[in-house]
Each structure stands twice: as C-alpha cells, then as structure tokens.
Amino acid sequence: MAEIPILDIKHVGKTYTLGDTRIEALRDANLTVKKGEFVCLIGASGCGKSTLLRIVAGFEQPTTGDALMWDKPIQGPAPDRGMVFQDYGLFPWLTVRENIGFGPKSRGRPKSEVAETVERFVNLIGLTRFADAHPHQLSGGMKQRVAIARVLANDAEVVLMDEPFGALDAMTRERLQDELLELWQRTGLTVLFVTHSIEEAIFLADRVVVMEPGPGRIASEHRIELPRPRDVSSPEFNEVRRELGARLHSHHAKKAA
Incomplete structure (x- = not known):
C-alpha cells in the first residue's frame, strides 16, 4: 500500500x-x-x-x-501547520519566552508543560541570554529564530x-x-x-x-x-x-x- x-x-x-x-x-x-x-x-x-x-x-x-x-x-x-513570515510576526508586547509559549498556553496546556516546552525551544535556538527580552531588543536573525521556535513549540508537523x-x-x-x-x-x-x-x-x-x-x-x-x-x-x-x-x-x- x-x-x-x-x-x-x-x-x-x-x-x-x-x-x-x-x-x-x-x-x-x-x-x-x-x-x-x-x-x-x-x-x-x-x-x-x-x-x-x-x-x-x-x-x-x-x-x-x-x-x-x-x-x-x-x-x-x-x-x-505553522507559518513563518519574512516580517517575523512576533507579538511586540511579549518577551521571547512569552512569544514561544503563546501557542501551548492558548491551547490550555498545564503551566509546567508550557514552561518545559519554552525552555527546551529557547535552548534549541540558542537564545537563553535573551529569553526575557522583547522583540525590539533583538536582531533580525534572533527574531526569526523566535518565530521558528514559536511554530515548533505549538506542535507543528x-x-x-x-x-x-x-x-x-x-x-x-x-x-x-x-x-x-x-x-x-x-x-x-x-x-x-x-x-x-x-x-x-x-x-x-x-x-x-x-x-x-x-x-x-x-x-x-x-x-x-x-x-x-x-x-x-x-x-x-x-x-x-x-x-x-x-x-x-x-x-x-x-x-x-
């Protein structure tokens, strides 16, 4: 088959x-x-x-x-299905951690699971030092990494x-x-x-x-x-x-x- x-x-x-x-x-x-x-x-x-x-x-x-x-x-x-755009599409009022955790949190995942997911992807994209920064404090490359991590944290296939x-x-x-x-x-x-x-x-x-x-x-x-x-x-x-x-x-x- x-x-x-x-x-x-x-x-x-x-x-x-x-x-x-x-x-x-x-x-x-x-x-x-x-x-x-x-x-x-x-x-x-x-x-x-x-x-x-x-x-x-x-x-x-x-x-x-x-x-x-x-x-x-x-x-x-x-x-x-997660979309990554040229202009990043991040929420400017949220930190890196909060942007990445937005999807799982919106879907009602337990707090501990959201926190674990966020930390895993913050480490995966190498932005641990910038985890509490807002998008305007990041370079273009960093913003795009966060945009990709946000999609992956939401269980995109x-x-x-x-x-x-x-x-x-x-x-x-x-x-x-x-x-x-x-x-x-x-x-x-x-x-x-x-x-x-x-x-x-x-x-x-x-x-x-x-x-x-x-x-x-x-x-x-x-x-x-x-x-x-x-x-x-x-x-x-x-x-x-x-x-x-x-x-x-x-x-x-x-x-x-």
Whole structure:
C-alpha cells in the first residue's frame, strides 16, 4: 500500500474577484510532500507561491481542487501547520519566552508543560541570554529564530516559510539556513519553503518546485541529489545552479514568447 503523503495538493486553483475583474492567481496545481521532506518553491513574483502556501496554511480556500493533510481536507488554520513570515510576526508586547509559549498556553496546556516546552525551544535556538527580552531588543536573525521556535513549540508537523530570510543580511541569512537545516534534521519536520533565490533553494531542499506566472502554476520539479552539508562553491553545486537557472529562465522565456 502506497504511503499517504503528509500534504497532497490536487488540481488546486485560486481565483480572486476584484469588482468586475477576475484574477486567476493559481491554476491546476498538483504537489505531494512526504513527511520529513524539505521542499522549496521558487519562481518570479506573481507565480502563486505565496497563494499556494496560504492555502496549505488554511488561511484561504481553493476555488477549485483539494488541499489535503494526511488525506483530510484542510479547512482552516491549525497548530499542526505553522507559518513563518519574512516580517517575523512576533507579538511586540511579549518577551521571547512569552512569544514561544503563546501557542501551548492558548491551547490550555498545564503551566509546567508550557514552561518545559519554552525552555527546551529557547535552548534549541540558542537564545537563553535573551529569553526575557522583547522583540525590539533583538536582531533580525534572533527574531526569526523566535518565530521558528514559536511554530515548533505549538506542535507543528509542517512548517510553512514565506521568504523567511529575505530581509536579512547575507551573513545572517547563511547562518540561519545552517541552523534551520540542523533543526529540520533533528526534529524530522516537514518544510515547505518559498524563496526567490535559486542558490537558497538548492542549498536547503530535497526537492525544488519551479512555478511560473500568468496564471500561477507549477512548471517543473527537480530532486536535489547533492549530499549534505552542501558547499555552494563546489563545481557540483554550481552545475545544479546552472541547470536549474536555465530551466527557470526557459519557463519565463516561453511564457513571454
């Protein structure tokens, strides 16, 4: 019997209506993600990456098709799917500890369990010294670590990441990429990650899904066979980058023709 994927996107389309205008943001998207897989979505602006992510998160319902988790329809947001945004989305009035503990506390978990969970994730993201700081006292990289920990502390099985490192400087971005991979390998999480960067997608993903606009759709999928840890300066890495870049640009060239 075939293994049930944790996520199964079947012929999903999304159309928005603005006044008399209908905008088709996503057309006939098909994608399966296995438990523990790290999948990156790449493509130009307007190709439906964030729309697809929001449908999986349960923030929006598809106009056509089905979005399933463990073979059951996704009908709205739930703790088993956590979203990490580029702008962190932390509560500014709460400390690091309180932000991380917000989900378990809201779900009525016992105080001792919430405290234990918070301490575990504060240690996991290396922010013990800043546990009582507020978001405005943290760097961008620290804020993003807290945002990831907050999702994990809420028992997420799937982490949905919408260009989470896009606003960070290059050195912080590279460090957080390494930390995210380490966290992913230690926890067995399933990650669906949106990025504009071909290099970031190849560095992180088991599989890269290329999307194209007009309307947004999945154009192709590419399994990344490079062993981890991956060296972005190696000839093998750069060969994959050239191939994927050529595919991405050929999709866009066809669309423009």
